[in-house]
Amino acid sequence: MIEVHDLSKRYGAKTAVDHLTFSVQPGRITGFLGPNGAGKSTTMRLILGLDRPQSGTATIDGVRYADLREPLRKVGALLEARAVHTGRSAYNHLLCLAQSQGLPRKRVDEALALVGLTEVAKKRAGGFSLGMGQRLGIAAALLGDPQVLILDEPVNGLDPEGVLWIRNLMKALAAAGKTIFVSSHLMSEMAQTADHLVVIGRGALIADESVDAFIARSSDHSVLVRTPQPSQLAKELERTPAEGEADGVTVATAEDGALIVRGMTAQEIGEKAAAARVVLHELTPQRASLEEAFMEMTRGSVEYHADSDPQAGAVGGIGGGIGDAVAPGFAAPAAAPPGAVPAGAAPPTAAPSDNEAEPAEPAVPTSGSEAAE
Ligand SMILES: Nc1ncnc2c1ncn2[C@@H]1O[C@H](COP(=O)(O)OP(=O)(O)OP(=O)(O)O)[C@@H](O)[C@H]1O
Ligand SMILES: [Mg+2]
Numbered sequence: 001m002i003e004v005h006d007l008s009k010r011y012g013a014k015t016a017v018d019h020l021t022f023s024v025q026p027g028r029i030t031g032f033l034g035p036n037g038a039g040k041s042t043t044m045r046l047i048l049g050l051d052r053p054q055s056g057t058a059t060i061d062g063v064r065y066a067d068l069r070e071p072l073r074k075v076g077a078l079l080e081a082r083a084v085h086t087g088r089s090a091y092n093h094l095l096c097l098a099q100s101q102g103l104p105r106k107r108v109d110e111a112l113a114l115v116g117l118t119e120v121a122k123k124r125a126g127g128f129s130l131g132m133g134q135r136l137g138i139a140a141a142l143l144g145d146p147q148v149l150i151l152d153e154p155v156n157g158l159d160p161e162g163v164l165w166i167r168n169l170m171k172a173l174a175a176a177g178k179t180i181f182v183s184s185h186l187m188s189e190m191a192q193t194a195d196h197l198v199v200i201g202r203g204a205l206i207a208d209e210s211v212d213a214f215i216a217r218s219s220d221h222s223v224l225v226r227t228p229q230p231s232q233l234a235k236e237l238e239r240t241p242a243e244g245e246a247d248g249v250t251v252a253t254a255e256d257g258a259l260i261v262r263g264m265t266a267q268e269i270g271e272k273a274a275a276a277r278v279v280l281h282e283l284t285p286q287r288a289s290l291e292e293a294f295m296e297m298t299r300g301s302v303e304y305h306a307d308s309d310p311q312a313g314a315v316g317g318i319g320g321g322i323g324d325a326v327a328p329g330f331a332a333p334a335a336a337p338p339g340a341v342p343a344g345a346a347p348p349t350a351a352p353s354d355n356e357a358e359p360a361e362p363a364v365p366t367s368g369s370e371a372a373e
Pocket of ligand 1: 011036
């Protein structure tokens, strides 16, 4: 289990992480969501002891990362910036990591096979594509068969087969009782993968709940109704004032003629229809997608907006509908902040850096543990 308590991190005047408290439980996949710059990577770095917080604690099974004796066996991490020793083969990269942690050589072969890189194991990692690099990073994270996995946007750059593979891998690991903490901007992917969500904005906690609960909190509850008597039903429903509700009941007509009813449950609509002897062909509660719920819940926390219409320049205002919200993954600040740690990092035995701009000697491109050799 990962426990984060009252964690705060500032870089100069910028508060990257703001009194965060949450825990990540074993046996399920916890998605870590938030707009660009929300503080996800920083939180992960703090958990991994790669940065020093101004306040608060982060522990893994009750122990700070820096105090873990064989970190790779306990925690596997893939952080967003990718950097391996470019002249080194994938095999040697993993072998160095394995040897630094007293892991047997056969784990290297197993990890390479697990991520599908066996055929290119002897090739220079510097020549790898984005997706191959991600796979190598994931192999490094899995090397020690750790109990806890921390993955920062692991799906980035993976092909569809790779996306499916990592989804199934995470599910299998969670089912085996491991703790999986994974960030992503791909909402449809998260909706299929995550059981639980931790959502942050501007460094602060927005939600810590199941995916279903998060979506249910979104305000868009509508019911789709198909009937051969749409205008009659619309009249029946619209006439009904919803008790204590300012908005009452609204009925809109979709392009295909279906009615979209807001302000009433499917049960209430069915009963009204029966009382008015209106035939129903379909009555389906609509659920907001995770993307819609995310947009709604984080709207006030989005720092980096793109123009919704690039043609319109500054004229086409921002605000209002979902379409105006920034597309996740877009308009990012520098993708890898200074001090970011390479993919597959099995962080540090070295003292954490607290630098604002320059990384303190990330001269060892793979991990601090390698430096311990
Ligand atoms: N080493 C650093 N020095 C200065 N500012 C930093 C540093 N690392 C992060 N920040 C700032 O802290 C904030 C949070 O950044 P972070 O990378 O944690 O966000 P994120 O949620 O991972 O964003 P993204 O979705 O774009 O990856 C940002 O404003 C970022 O510019
Ligand atoms: Mg990030």
